[in-house]
Amino acid sequence: MSRISFICPEIMSSTRIKADPGAPTMYLKNIFQAEIEKEKMGNPNLTNWFLIPYNQENHWNLYVMDLRRGYVYIFDSARDPRRTDYAWGILSLAYQVYKCNGGHCPNKTSFKSCKPIHIECAQQIGGTECGYYVMKFMLEIVTLQHDYEGRLDEVYTPRTAPYASEEIDVVREQWAKFFTTKYLLLT
Helix, strand or coil: CCCCCCCCCCCCCHHHHHHCCHHHHHHHHHHHHHHHHHHHCCCCCCEEEEEEEEECCEEEEEEEEEEECEEEECCCCCCCCCCCCHHHHHHHHHHHHHHHHCCCCCCCCCCCCEEEEEEECCCCCCCCCCHHHHHHHHHHHHHHCCCCCCCCEEEEECCCCCCCCHHHHHHHHHHHHHHHHHCCCCC
C-alpha cells in the first residue's frame, strides 16, 4: 500500500504564495492536521512522503516532505541560487504548526523547523525540461520507493547526468495516455 500523498501544485505555486500566503499555509495545515488525527486514532496508513511539485519563476522543483522526520528533500534539475524560494517559509511554518499541534516527530528537540536535504538528481541541459524532470522524479519515487519506510536520501540513487530523451519520452507518453483516457472523450 502506498503511503505517498500529492500536494496541489497550483496552491503551492510561487504566484499563489506571493498573492495570498495564508491560503497555502492553511491548505498544508489542514492536510497535516488530518495526519495528526490519523496518528491519534492509531490509523496505520500514515503518509510517509508528501510530493509537492512547486513552480517558481518558470521553473519546476519537487519537494518531498517527510513530516514525521522533519525532512524536506529537494529535487531541483537546474539549481540556481539566485532564484527566490517562496515555498520554504510556507513549508517551515506548516511543519511548526504540525509539531505544536501534537504531530509525531521523533526529533522534536533537534529541529526548530524542517530540515532541507538537497538530493543529487538528474540535471537538465536545456531550459524547458524541468516539468518533465519533476514528473520523472515523482514516477521514480512512487514506483521504486513507495514501500520504503526510511529516509529518502538513503535509498534514492544519486545522479547528476541528464535524463536521456528516451527516458523523458516515456514520461510524456505516460502523461498523454493518462490524460487521453481519463479526460478526453474520443469517438
